[in-house]
Amino acid sequence: MSLSRRGLPPLNALRAFEVAGRRLSFRAAADELGVTQGAVAQQVRALEAHLGFALFQRLPRGLALTPLGASYLADVTRALDTLGEATARLLARPNAVTISVTPTFAAKLLIPRLADFNVALPGVELRIVATESLSDFDRDQVDIAVRLTRPPFPSTQEAHLLFRQNLVAVASPHLVGRMTLPLTPDELLDLPLLHDSHGHWSALLPMSGPLPGPVFNQTTLALDAALAGHGVAIAARAFVQADLDAGRLAQVSGKTLMTSSDYYLIRKRAQFAAAAVESVWGWCKTQLVS
Numbered sequence: 001m002s003l004s005r006r007g008l009p010p011l012n013a014l015r016a017f018e019v020a021g022r023r024l025s026f027r028a029a030a031d032e033l034g035v036t037q038g039a040v041a042q043q044v045r046a047l048e049a050h051l052g053f054a055l056f057q058r059l060p061r062g063l064a065l066t067p068l069g070a071s072y073l074a075d076v077t078r079a080l081d082t083l084g085e086a087t088a089r090l091l092a093r094p095n096a097v098t099i100s101v102t103p104t105f106a107a108k109l110l111i112p113r114l115a116d117f118n119v120a121l122p123g124v125e126l127r128i129v130a131t132e133s134l135s136d137f138d139r140d141q142v143d144i145a146v147r148l149t150r151p152p153f154p155s156t157q158e159a160h161l162l163f164r165q166n167l168v169a170v171a172s173p174h175l176v177g178r179m180t181l182p183l184t185p186d187e188l189l190d191l192p193l194l195h196d197s198h199g200h201w202s203a204l205l206p207m208s209g210p211l212p213g214p215v216f217n218q219t220t221l222a223l224d225a226a227l228a229g230h231g232v233a234i235a236a237r238a239f240v241q242a243d244l245d246a247g248r249l250a251q252v253s254g255k256t257l258m259t260s261s262d263y264y265l266i267r268k269r270a271q272f273a274a275a276a277v278e279s280v281w282g283w284c285k286t287q288l289v290s
Contacts, residue, residue, distance in 0.1 A: 192231030238290030
């Protein structure tokens, strides 16, 4: 049975015990901790009283751990090492912010804006995790996430709408050649269709059976194939707008799709947000929109 945190011994007493147990001397422990020998001895006595058993045998020339003391020392040492490592990691990344985004969002919206990010926030180290998996902010050590989702959101999270998911069908101008745009459904079916894991083609081209064409596990791969002239892909307009504006892709269907899920910026609610996280959150709200 785990002990309530309120029943744990004071940290100073545990530190005094760990050093005294490692050095087997109250005097040496006092020198390492920068306190008096009496203070160390008093902390250890208080710890023994709190636990209800002796940790040391007091010898004429130093100390010896009791069997229970030796076992407890190993556990306390591991716990203090864990605290030390956690603190070191925190201090090593005061201006590092981890953002979790989908691979397509990273490739089409975030990475093209990294130069602007570095100009706007030169002192912030942005760590990008590209994954379709939902993030656990604590377990995955993620500060901010961008996900295709919809309300309601847990009370423990803060969410900000970046853009609605307006889906369009696109292809390379070289693929459609001199065909008149927008294409009819029958004309679309005559072209290679590129599928991703979301399977939106069935909503744009209702058919009784499955539609042919290669299937990619990420939308960004289907878009790469479309840019190479291998077929027609469906994606959120926000992901293809730059390619449409540059003439690398053309919208080939007059029909668009609005889904029930949209792209949201999400973070864990906190009473005090780190300055770097707050800065990145504000930058994302203004720059990652469409």
